[in-house]
Amino acid sequence: MRESNQKSSTKDTRPYSGYHNRPVQSSDDFITQVGPGTPGGEYLRRYWHPFLIATELKDLPVSVRLLGEDLVVFRDRSGSLGLLHRHCIHRGTSLEYGVVADKGIRCCYHGWHFDVDGRVLDTPAEPASSKIKLNFVQGAYLVKEWMGLLFAYMGPVDEVPELPIYDCVDNPDDNQPVPFRMQVPCNWVQIVENGADPIHNAYLHAIVAGQQFSEAFKVLPQLDFPETPLGFLSMATRKVGDYIFIRASDIALPNFGQFPNGANRVEKQSVGLRPFLTRWSVPVDDHHSFYMGFAHLNSYNASVRKMSKEDFGVDRIPFIGQTGDRPYVERQREPGDYDAVVTQGSVANRKSEHLGTTDKGVVLFRRMLAKAIRDTQEGVQPQKPKLYINSKVKTYCHEIVVRAPDGVDFSDPIKLAEFGRSAALCFVEFEHLNPKEREESVTKRIQEMLNVFEMGLK
Amino acid sequence: MSNMFLEKIVFAGDIGFLNGLLPINLSDANVFLPESVEEQSRQIMRNLDELLARQSLKRDHVIAVQVFLKDFHRFYPRLEAINIELFGSKTLISKNVVGVVALPRDALISMNFVIRGKL
Numbered sequence: 001m002r003e004s005n006q007k008s009s010t011k012d013t014r015p016y017s018g019y020h021n022r023p024v025q026s027s028d029d030f031i032t033q034v035g036p037g038t039p040g041g042e043y044l045r046r047y048w049h050p051f052l053i054a055t056e057l058k059d060l061p062v063s064v065r066l067l068g069e070d071l072v073v074f075r076d077r078s079g080s081l082g083l084l085h086r087h088c089i090h091r092g093t094s095l096e097y098g099v100v101a102d103k104g105i106r107c108c109y110h111g112w113h114f115d116v117d118g119r120v121l122d123t124p125a126e127p128a129s130s131k132i133k134l135n136f137v138q139g140a141y142l143v144k145e146w147m148g149l150l151f152a153y154m155g156p157v158d159e160v161p162e163l164p165i166y167d168c169v170d171n172p173d174d175n176q177p178v179p180f181r182m183q184v185p186c187n188w189v190q191i192v193e194n195g196a197d198p199i200h201n202a203y204l205h206a207i208v209a210g211q212q213f214s215e216a217f218k219v220l221p222q223l224d225f226p227e228t229p230l231g232f233l234s235m236a237t238r239k240v241g242d243y244i245f246i247r248a249s250d251i252a253l254p255n256f257g258q259f260p261n262g263a264n265r266v267e268k269q270s271v272g273l274r275p276f277l278t279r280w281s282v283p284v285d286d287h288h289s290f291y292m293g294f295a296h297l298n299s300y301n302a303s304v305r306k307m308s309k310e311d312f313g314v315d316r317i318p319f320i321g322q323t324g325d326r327p328y329v330e331r332q333r334e335p336g337d338y339d340a341v342v343t344q345g346s347v348a349n350r351k352s353e354h355l356g357t358t359d360k361g362v363v364l365f366r367r368m369l370a371k372a373i374r375d376t377q378e379g380v381q382p383q384k385p386k387l388y389i390n391s392k393v394k395t396y397c398h399e400i401v402v403r404a405p406d407g408v409d410f411s412d413p414i415k416l417a418e419f420g421r422s423a424a425l426c427f428v429e430f431e432h433l434n435p436k437e438r439e440e441s442v443t444k445r446i447q448e449m450l451n452v453f454e455m456g457l458k
Numbered sequence: 459m460s461n462m463f464l465e466k467i468v469f470a471g472d473i474g475f476l477n478g479l480l481p482i483n484l485s486d487a488n489v490f491l492p493e494s495v496e497e498q499s500r501q502i503m504r505n506l507d508e509l510l511a512r513q514s515l516k517r518d519h520v521i522a523v524q525v526f527l528k529d530f531h532r533f534y535p536r537l538e539a540i541n542i543e544l545f546g547s548k549t550l551i552s553k554n555v556v557g558v559v560a561l562p563r564d565a566l567i568s569m570n571f572v573i574r575g576k577l
Contacts, residue, residue, distance in 0.1 A: 330490045333490075
């Protein structure tokens with residue numbers, strides 16, 4: 001979009017027309033702001049968000065910033081987790097200097113003592129008749145621990161949703177989830193958009209910026225974004241040699257995503273629910289985020305990428321270009337996700353974008369997000385991950401490699417895309433099954449679909 | 459890529475000095491540096507082993523190490539976590555770690571070693 005567009009709709013496409021085509025400066029506050037009282041912030045406060053690796057919290061309180069709020073997290077001596085507004089309600093001293101007690105935490109300044117739920121247990125310098133502790137509370141939020149991560153719920157206390165327990169953690173049998181937390185100096189929406197943009201895997205990770213993913217990613221894919229009960233799949237279907245390769249990532253509102261590894265060499269058939277990373281894009285404030293979650297170490301992911309649990313942690317995952325810790329020149333020579341996403345700006349200037357056909361997933365996410373925020377403003381409960389009674393939240397992230405049947409022309413992009421979508425949605429069709437049965441049923445159904453193609457019925 | 463540093467142990471009598479050892483690939487300086495401070499530390503130790511081996515020496519000959527670290531508060535705990543892996547638990551090495559603003563090649567870490575020529 002050009003600056004002159006504000007006055008005229010005439011496009012200026014002359015060479016060297018930078019003067020006439022300067023970007024319009026604007027921000028999308030509605031979807032990007034995360035602070036208290038903002039539309040986006042109110043929406044985000046209806047969900048649980050991870051914010052720390054559990055092992056980062058030891059005997060001392062840790063100051064954290066989340067959704068634009070300054071907080072302090074601690075584990076009291078009885079083992080209960082507390083997440084309190086950082087500044088003591090008495091005179092504002094930071095509770096990161098508080099003394100962790102058997103129950104709750106005591107401010108270092110005048111000894112005010114708070115339980116993990118924020119109730120004032122003691123104001124020792126006040127007279128015994130003081131009613132302070134009955135009339136005030138320190139702001140507190142719920143904290144839960146799951147899969148080595150601490151999650152916070154910062155919304156209305158009478159609307160607490162269940163902490164979603166996803167089905168991805170114990171499949172395959174040898175799966176070992178390992179937590180990680182990356183600090184990214186940009187708005188959280190950009191990180192989600194990167195996941196909803198599967199064509200960047202071909203360019204940033206294979207063709208333009210270096211061979212970061214396998215050679216198979218150089219093949220330009222057919223893109224699709226079919227909806228799932230969780231959100232949608234950000235998927236790419238490729239014809240690689242004799243095989244059809246489908247890579248489908250989960251995108252779920254507001255900030256959950258799952259992604260297969262990028263190392264599949266597409267040399268043998270496989271069908272499976274195989275996320276490599278389960279990640280949340282967690283808003284620290286409008287301009288900073290955590291890219292955090294857990295990696296899935298298992299025989300499938302190890303077969304294509306050698307890893308150990310020591311490779312993951314704070315600002316650490318074993319894949320190039322995920323931090324700003326590389327030399328500047330090397331980042332220029334082989335940029336990664338961090339460089340692509342952070343350099344859009346601490347809040348990307350979306351008004352100056354020129355979106356193309358491959359940005360469909362990005363647009364879909366923005367529309368879904370904007371609608372969810374509007375719904376929240378109007379008092380409608382935003383959609384939560386669908387919980388199954390006595391079960392876990394179903395996820396759909398998968399990889400499929402199948403041999404293309406002889407005589408079927410899958411170089412036809414329409415046919416390839418049609419097969420890719422149908423195959424991917426088999427994981428939705430069989431979601432009621434446990435992961436192993438689900439994979440078996442999907443494999444069988446895909447073979448039936450291929451037979452239909454082979455017989456020329458499609 | 460030019461490198462003003464000589465990756466070589468310089469001896470003064472029985473005492474050798476290996477200064478400014480970076481996490482580069484000794485056989486090809488154009489190879490990118492590893493991304494994490496842990497991997498950069500391991501690369502420096504691999505380089506140390508290679509340079510010691512050229513003099514028929516081993517890690518046991520190292521008597522002191524000085525570590526230069528960018529972004530000290532963020533990286534020092536991570537370096538501490540792999541201290542034993544890097545330097546062993548029994549070896550008596552005189553160590554210190556210094557925080558610095560910048561290092562050649564934009565490295566996150568660099569090390570100086572003092573080595574004795576004979577055990």
